[in-house]
Amino acid sequence: ELKVEQNPLFLSMQEGKNYTIYCNYSTTSDRLYWYRQDPGKSLESLFVLLSNGAVKQEGRLMASLDTKARLSTLHITAAVHDLSATYFCAVARTPGDKIIFGKGTRLHILP
Amino acid sequence: NAGVTQTPKFQVLKTGQSMTLQCAQDMNHEYMSWYRQDPGMGLRLIHYSVGAGITDQGEVPNGYNVSRSTTEDFPLRLLSAAPSQTSVYFCASRANSGGSYNEQFFGPGTRLTVL
Numbered sequence: 001e002l003k004v005e006q007n008p009l010f011l012s013m014q015e016g017k018n019y020t021i022y023c024n025y026s027t028t029s030d031r032l033y034w035y036r037q038d039p040g041k042s043l044e045s046l047f048v049l050l051s052n053g054a055v056k057q058e059g060r061l062m063a064s065l066d067t068k069a070r071l072s073t074l075h076i077t078a079a080v081h082d083l084s085a086t087y088f089c090a091v092a093r094t095p096g097d098k099i100i101f102g103k104g105t106r107l108h109i110l111p
Numbered sequence: 112n113a114g115v116t117q118t119p120k121f122q123v124l125k126t127g128q129s130m131t132l133q134c135a136q137d138m139n140h141e142y143m144s145w146y147r148q149d150p151g152m153g154l155r156l157i158h159y160s161v162g163a164g165i166t167d168q169g170e171v172p173n174g175y176n177v178s179r180s181t182t183e184d185f186p187l188r189l190l191s192a193a194p195s196q197t198s199v200y201f202c203a204s205r206a207n208s209g210g211s212y213n214e215q216f217f218g219p220g221t222r223l224t225v226l
Contacts, residue, residue, distance in 0.1 A: 088154065099156070100170070
């Protein structure tokens with residue numbers, strides 16, 4: 001059974017600092033997704049990572065995937081208040097398989 | 112292109128009532144799914160479908176039924192609502208074939224309260 005774990009579940013940090021959110025999953029999987037959710041809103045797709053060593057960057061966010069370690073990271077560089085949100089990782093074992101989510105990391109960036 | 116649409120946006124039910132949450136997509140996606148979101152629990156998969164006529168259970172299927180008669184629509188039925196089903200429900204869709212990265216798109220959500 002595929003399980004997805006994120007840590008930390010809650011992160012409070014100051015603007016300008018760097019930090020990393022971790023996503024571990026339990027079985028060999030084909031792809032990993034990162035999403036952002038603002039309070040009261042739906043989910044917005046950030047990244048889809050398909051292969052070992054994949055790295056994608058958008059602004060101050062960078063995601064990477066290590067399929068051997070079954071680990072993905074979401075790195076935040078020089079955080080700004082606008083990045084405050086909940087971030088989810090999700091995993092699918094195969095291209096057509098169901099997508100299972102982690103519990104999310106609630107990120108609060110202090111001005 | 113409307114993407115993924117859900118109706119209603121809000122609903123209040125009494126225990127034991129039944130209702131159907133509607134979900135539609137206009138992207139010709141084969142894969143559709145329903146999630147519920149509860150505080151501290153992330154998103155949990157209820158049911159999913161890989162194409163018309165094919166459905167399967169997710170992590171928390173009890174108390175919910177689905178069917179997929181067309182590619183566009185994937186309704187979620189609550190046959191006898193319980194307070195434990197109070198939640199925000201999200202529908203999602205994605206393409207299921209080819210070598211693309213299969214980005215999954217989410218609807219706006221339905222906030223359901225069961226009294």
